Amino acid sequence: MSDMNLTLKVWRQKSKDQKGCFETYKTLASEHMSFLEMLDVVNEKLERDGKDPVAFDHDCREGICGACSMVINGSPHGPEKATTTCQLHMRKFKDGDTIVIEPWRAKAFPVLKDLIVDRGAFDRIIQSGGYTSAATGGVPDANSILIPKERADEAMDAAQCIGCGACVAACPNASAMLFVGAKVSHLANLPQGQVEAKTRVQNMVTQMDKEGFGNCTNHGECESSCPKEISIKFISKMNREYLGALSHVQKSAAAE
Amino acid sequence: MNRDCPAQTSIGKKVLMALTGLMLSGFIVGHLLGNLTIFAGREWINSYAYHLEELKPLVWAARITLLGLVTIHILTAICLTIKNRQARPVAYAKKEHQTTSVGARTMALTGTVILAFIIFHLMHFTFRVTHPEISNSLDEHGHRDVFKMVVMSFQRPELAFGYVAALTLLFLHLSHGLWSLFQSIGLLGERTLPVAKKISCAVSFILYLAYISIPLTCYFGLVKV
Ligand code: HEM
Ligand code: FES
Numbered sequence A: 001m002s003d004m005n006l007t008l009k010v011w012r013q014k015s016k017d018q019k020g021c022f023e024t025y026k027t028l029a030s031e032h033m034s035f036l037e038m039l040d041v042v043n044e045k046l047e048r049d050g051k052d053p054v055a056f057d058h059d060c061r062e063g064i065c066g067a068c069s070m071v072i073n074g075s076p077h078g079p080e081k082a083t084t085t086c087q088l089h090m091r092k093f094k095d096g097d098t099i100v101i102e103p104w105r106a107k108a109f110p111v112l113k114d115l116i117v118d119r120g121a122f123d124r125i126i127q128s129g130g131y132t133s134a135a136t137g138g139v140p141d142a143n144s145i146l147i148p149k150e151r152a153d154e155a156m157d158a159a160q161c162i163g164c165g166a167c168v169a170a171c172p173n174a175s176a177m178l179f180v181g182a183k184v185s186h187l188a189n190l191p192q193g194q195v196e197a198k199t200r201v202q203n204m205v206t207q208m209d210k211e212g213f214g215n216c217t218n219h220g221e222c223e224s225s226c227p228k229e230i231s232i233k234f235i236s237k238m239n240r241e242y243l244g245a246l247s248h249v250q251k252s253a254a255a256e
Numbered sequence B: 001m002n003r004d005c006p007a008q009t010s011i012g013k014k015v016l017m018a019l020t021g022l023m024l025s026g027f028i029v030g031h032l033l034g035n036l037t038i039f040a041g042r043e044w045i046n047s048y049a050y051h052l053e054e055l056k057p058l059v060w061a062a063r064i065t066l067l068g069l070v071t072i073h074i075l076t077a078i079c080l081t082i083k084n085r086q087a088r089p090v091a092y093a094k095k096e097h098q099t100t101s102v103g104a105r106t107m108a109l110t111g112t113v114i115l116a117f118i119i120f121h122l123m124h125f126t127f128r129v130t131h132p133e134i135s136n137s138l139d140e141h142g143h144r145d146v147f148k149m150v151v152m153s154f155q156r157p158e159l160a161f162g163y164v165a166a167l168t169l170l171f172l173h174l175s176h177g178l179w180s181l182f183q184s185i186g187l188l189g190e191r192t193l194p195v196a197k198k199i200s201c202a203v204s205f206i207l208y209l210a211y212i213s214i215p216l217t218c219y220f221g222l223v224k225v
Helices: A035-048 A120-129 A149-159 A166-170 A177-188 A197-210 A221-225 A233-255 B010-040 B042-054 B056-086 B107-126 B146-154 B157-184 B192-219
Strands: A003-012 A021-030 A098-102 A111-113
Touching (some): A021 A035, A120 A197, A149 A177, A166 A177, A166 A221, A177 A233, A197 A233, A197 B010, A233 B010, A233 B157, B010 B042, B010 B056, B010 B146, B010 B157, B010 B192, B042 B056, B042 B146, B056 B107, B107 B157, B146 B192, B157 B192
Parallel strands (some): A003 A098
Antiparallel strands (some): A003 A021
16 A cells, blocks of 8 residues: 655635635545545644635535536646546555646636635526426327437437536636537437427527637637547537527517 | 627637638638749749739729638637637636647637738738839739749748748648638537548648748749749
8 A cells, every 4th residue: 555645736715705825735645545535634634733624516426416626737627538536546646746726717617715616607508598398298108209329329428418617627718618519419419309409509608608608719628628528529519509590599589 | 588699609709700711711722823823934923913913803802802801800819819818817827738739729829920921911912012122023025023023032031931930820820720610610520520620730731831832942943033
C-alpha cells in the first residue's frame, strides 16, 4: 500500500459576492481512495482544526448524478477520459504531486461557495424545453411505437448527458451548446418528442442565450471533457433542428 | 416565449459567420484561379486583367458584395468574440487543452491580421498607391502590365515574405474555418465530422501552397519579367 504526499491548491470563496483565493493544503492519500474521499480526509482535518471545510458538490458518488463538479489540474473532472470526479482514483496521481482544484468558471455558473457553482441555468434551459405531449388512457402495448435502431441508439447516446456542466467548464468560450445539443437531440430523435420539437429547440436556444453562455466555435473541448463522451455531432444536430424550426415558429408567431 | 430575431441568436450569428465565410472562401478559390494565369505568361495574366476590367459593372457588383460579406463576417465575429470573453469573467488558474487546434484558438487573431492584409493588398495591387513606380507600366497592347507589377513586387523580400506570412495566417484561419462552417450550419454528423476536419486541413493547405507559389517563384527568379 503506497501512500502519497500531495499538495493541494484549492479555490476558497466564502460566498457568491466575496472574493476568493487559492489556499494550499498538504495531505496524505492512499492510491485506493477516490478523489472525493481524498477531499473528505482534507475536510476532516480542517474540521478538527476548527476551520471551514472545503465545500464541494457531490451526491451519487457513482458517476451518474453529475454533481461533483470541479476542475482538477486544468481539466473538468480531472485528467481521466470519460470519468467524473467521484470516479477518479488517486492512483492516477503520484507522490509529491501538486493538484490545482478550481470551480467551473462561467458567468452563467456563479460560484456559491468554494468549489460549488450554481448550475440553475441548466435547469432553466430544461424547463424552457417544456413537456412532451403524451396520450392518456390505457397503457399502450410495448413496441407499439416503432423506432429505427439507429435513431433509438442516437437518442440514447444523447440521453447519457448527466448535466454536470463539464462541457461549459472545458469550453474556451464557456458555451453550453453540447449540453443543449444533447438535450435537444435526445427528444428530437424520438417520435414522442416530435409534437413540440420545433418550439422546444427554439425555446431552449433562446434560454441558453439569455443565461449568458458563450458561443460554440467548434474547439471540441466539450466532447473530450464529457464524462459521458457525448459527441459534438449533437451540436450540429441542434443547429440543424434550430434552422429547420425557423419558418415554423415564425408562422406560428404570426398566427397568434 | 419571446424570441429574438434569428440573426441575433447564438446559432443565427454562427450561421452568418459560416455563410459569409463560405462565400469568402469561394472568392479565395476564384481569385487563386485568376492569379495562377501568371504561370501561363505575361500575355495571359494581362489579358485576364484586361478582360476583367472590361466587365466593369460586374466587377463593381462583385466588389460591393465582397465588401458586404467581409463587413458582416467581421461585425459578427466581433459580436461573438465579445460575448465569448464575457461568458468567462474569471479565468482558470490552470487550463489544459485536449483537442482544440492552433487554427481554432487563433481565429480572431488570424482574422484581424487578414483584414489588415486585405487592406494593404488592395492598396498595393488594386489602387496601386504603395508602389506606383512598378505598378503603372503598360504592355505592348497598351494594357496595364499586371505581370510586371506582380513579378517586380515579389522580387522585393519584404513584399514576397510579407505575403507568404499573411497567407500562412489565412491557411490557419481556413484550416479550422472550413469544417467549422459546415458544423455551424448543421450539416455534419458522426461519419462526416472526422472526414470534414481532414478535408478542411487538406483543402486549405493546397490553397496555401498554390497561393504562396506566386510570391516564392517570383522572388527566387523562376518567373522573370
Ligand atoms: C478572405 C477572408 C476570410 C475568409 C475566407 C474567412 C473564412 C472564415 C470561415 C470559413 C470561418 C468559419 C465560420 C464558422 O465557424 O462557422 C471563419 C470564422 C471566423 N472568421 Fe473569418 N474569414 C475571412 C476573414 C476574416 C476577417 C477579416 C476576420 C476578422 C477581423 C475574421 C474573423 C473570423 C472569426 C473570429 C471567426 C470565428 C468565428 C466563430 O468560429 O464563431 N475572418 N472565417
Ligand atoms: S457525485 Fe454523482 S457523478 Fe460524481
